[in-house]
Amino acid sequence: MSAWDDLTGQDEAIAVFRAAARAVPGAPGSAMTHSWLITGPPGSGRSNLAFAFAAALLGGDGDDPAAAAAAVQVAARTHPDLAVLATERVIITVDEVRALVTASQFSPSVSRYRVMIIEDADRMTERTSNLLLKALEEPPPRTVWILCAPSEADLIPTIRSRVRTVRLRVPGVADVAALLHRRDGIDTVLAEQAAREAQSHIGMALRLATDEEARARRRRTLEVALGVGAVSQAVLGAAELLEVATADARAITEQRDSEERAATLRSMGVEPGGTVPAQLRSELKRLEEDQKRRATRSLRDGLDRILVDLMSLYRDILLVQLGVEGDLVNLALVDRLRDAAAAADPARTLATLDAVRLARERIEGNVAPALALEAMLVSAVRRPRAAA
Numbered sequence: 001m002s003a004w005d006d007l008t009g010q011d012e013a014i015a016v017f018r019a020a021a022r023a024v025p026g027a028p029g030s031a032m033t034h035s036w037l038i039t040g041p042p043g044s045g046r047s048n049l050a051f052a053f054a055a056a057l058l059g060g061d062g063d064d065p066a067a068a069a070a071a072v073q074v075a076a077r078t079h080p081d082l083a084v085l086a087t088e089r090v091i092i093t094v095d096e097v098r099a100l101v102t103a104s105q106f107s108p109s110v111s112r113y114r115v116m117i118i119e120d121a122d123r124m125t126e127r128t129s130n131l132l133l134k135a136l137e138e139p140p141p142r143t144v145w146i147l148c149a150p151s152e153a154d155l156i157p158t159i160r161s162r163v164r165t166v167r168l169r170v171p172g173v174a175d176v177a178a179l180l181h182r183r184d185g186i187d188t189v190l191a192e193q194a195a196r197e198a199q200s201h202i203g204m205a206l207r208l209a210t211d212e213e214a215r216a217r218r219r220r221t222l223e224v225a226l227g228v229g230a231v232s233q234a235v236l237g238a239a240e241l242l243e244v245a246t247a248d249a250r251a252i253t254e255q256r257d258s259e260e261r262a263a264t265l266r267s268m269g270v271e272p273g274g275t276v277p278a279q280l281r282s283e284l285k286r287l288e289e290d291q292k293r294r295a296t297r298s299l300r301d302g303l304d305r306i307l308v309d310l311m312s313l314y315r316d317i318l319l320v321q322l323g324v325e326g327d328l329v330n331l332a333l334v335d336r337l338r339d340a341a342a343a344a345d346p347a348r349t350l351a352t353l354d355a356v357r358l359a360r361e362r363i364e365g366n367v368a369p370a371l372a373l374e375a376m377l378v379s380a381v382r383r384p385r386a387a388a
Contacts, residue, residue: 004052007045008179008202009171013038016166017049021056033164035136035145037121039152040168043201046148047086047119049168051075054082057144058111070111081111086119089293090300094128101135104143114143121147122154129156136162176200180209196329199312204305213251217244221306222313226336228377238373245302245369253298257291303369307360307376311353314380317341318349343382355379 004014016031023032036053038046051074058081059070073079083103085096100116108114118124124132136145136159145163152160176195179202180186186194186209197218198205207214221244224237264287265272268280276284312329319325320341328334341349359376363369 006179006183007049007052009175010045010049010168013049013166013168014052017053018056018061021053021061034139034143035147035163037147037149037152037155037160037163037165038168039149039165041150041170041201043198043203043205044168044170045202046168047117048202049166050117050119050146050148053146054079054115054117057113057115058082079111081108081114082117083115084117084119087123089290089297090123091125092118092120092123092128094125094131097124097128097131101131104135104145105140107140108142112142114140115146116143117146117148119148122149122151124155126156129159133158133162170200171202173200176202176205180205184209186210193332196331197309197312199308199329211251214248217248218309220244221309222330222333225310225313225377225380226333226340228380228382230381231378234377234381235374237377238370241306241373241377242303242370245299245306248302248305249295249298252302253291253295257295260287260291299369300363303363303373304360307356307363310376311356313337314349314353314356317344318346318353321346321349340382348382352376352380 004018007014019031020033038050040046055067055071055074058074058079059067061067070079074082077084083100085092085100087093087096097118100118104114104116106114118132133156139145147155147159147163149155152165173192173195176198177188177191180191180195181188184206190209191205194205194209198208208218221241224240224244228234228237261284262272264284265274265276268276268283270276270280313333316328316330316333316337317340319328320337321344325334328337330337355376359372362372362375
């Protein structure tokens with residue numbers, strides 16, 4: 001099994017990267033270039049494709065032992081000619097990019113190339129992007145940059161002009177379900193439901209398929225929205241949605257935080273429950289600060305997942321209102337979708353969808369989440385026609 005096998009629904013992009021990995025650098029008409037940008041919606045497999053390409057560049061795109069060994073090292077992020085910048089904070093800092101740019105100047109130690117990957121390159125500020133730009137303008141001959149971002153528009157124009165962009169598509173529900181069944185052994189019915197409700201987001205589909213609590217939180221999100229029949233309920237609903245997002249973020253970060261703290265204490269030689277020496281407390285404090293930043297990012301991501309689920313809900317309601325029920329995301333709620341569709345007209349549902357989009361923008365712009373959610377749910381108030 002190769003690294004390409006875990007990529008689903010991206011045959012055209014895979015063909016581009018495999019051709020580049022096999023090309024002779026600098027040859028006339030070569031498919032290889034020194035800087036790439038992989039774009040696509042969340043869950044489309046941007047990072048997975050970047051690492052599959054890196055494995056092919058560093059070890060060759062074949063079935064020989066050298067390629068297999070390189071693929072294992074890339075998967076573990078331990079290959080000596082691979083450098084990765086990924087962040088769980090709100091932004092990528094200048095210092096992080098500066099360190100990566102410095103590392104990019106070294107020659108490869110064991111491979112043809114030195115590969116530099118930046119995940120979530122859209123989290124760079126303009127100042128940080130300009131620092132990276134200098135490295136892209138004059139790269140060492142055997143250094144390859146691979147950036148990942150949702151769209152080209154998320155990067156400054158001068159960077160866009162210096163990269164070759166490969167756009168990923170949203171994989172089909174059937175493709176994602178087949179991947180979950182083949183790779184993770186998930187029951188076909190559950191895999192199909194998870195893929196549909198995750199809207200083909202591969203990582204979220206896996207989480208929904210394997211975590212009952214995640215499925216329960218998603219169901220509760222939709223029930224809260226469907227239960228809003230007055231402004232007072234919208235206010236209470238916003239508070240509950242914020243609680244759901246907080247619980248979701250905590251579920252993702254708590255265990256990891258605990259494991260990181262334990263590993264750090266072990267590296268310091270501190271026994272469980274022991275006292276941390278004063279001279280080592282600054283290191284522990286840095287870890288705690290990083291974990292707080294990750295928690296902030298995780299909460300924001302959790303809120304965005306809730307809003308994406310709500311967009312699927314109101315999109316389903318609109319389809320029911322228009323008499324098109326063949327492509328619903330939330331099939332398990334079809335009866336309640338019909339009730340909600342009867343309580344408003346399509347224009348009102350479109351206005352609610354626009355309010356959800358606006359709430360996403362406001363939260364990304366640091367508006368208090370509770371206020372953004374309240375404003376969004378007020379627009380979603382639906383009363384049965386009999387009570388109107």
